[in-house]
Amino acid sequence: AQSVTQLDSHVSVSEGTPVLLRCNYSSSYSPSLFWYVQHPNKGLQLLLKYTSAATLVKGINGFEAEFKKSETSFHLTKPSAHMSDAAEYFCVVTGGNNFNKFYFGSGTKLNVKP
């Protein structure tokens, strides 16, 4: 079975400082992993995805995530936060027998202080 744990429900950073949003997954199979972002009153948007190619994945808006199988992690990072990054971020896993079943984490709300 697949599952996702987002370790922090809220993260607060100052503008210009690094962002780290943590995600750990559980999967009986080689997983595919995604990060989605949801800005207030807007729809979910894909940030990046890992599908068994390069373990360091680059996404939109300067975000990156690294797939670490030994740690079962897929943390999202960005070197320098912008005010516009304030949003909720969801880590998602799929894979195994049913590539169409997507498991969402509970989300991390990112607050960016000026």
Add this chain to the structure above:
Amino acid sequence: GAGVSQSPSNKVTEKGKDVELRCDPISGHTALYWYRQRLGQGLEFLIYFQGNSAPDKSGLPSDRFSAERTGESVSTLTIQRTQQEDSAVYLCASNGLGGRIYEQYFGPGTRLTVT
């Protein structure tokens, strides 16, 4: 189509009434999903369709909830005898298939308020 669309965008209904929520997926996408997002919470999987059939209905919270899809296109989520705890944003997503992992494309959601 340009993207996943959902209607209505907002729905206010009285407790006990039935509601229908509609989702138009991206043209050609074979898989379609329904999720519920309560205020301040993450996404809760409800049901997904592969073509017109629903291999996984495990997320439907009660028998008041049902969904159908026709023509491998439009899907409707029906909630009968609505309760206040049904108040949430209902999100629809679609993606393609073919042995590859496709990301989901989300609609803007329907905000349901049960008074």
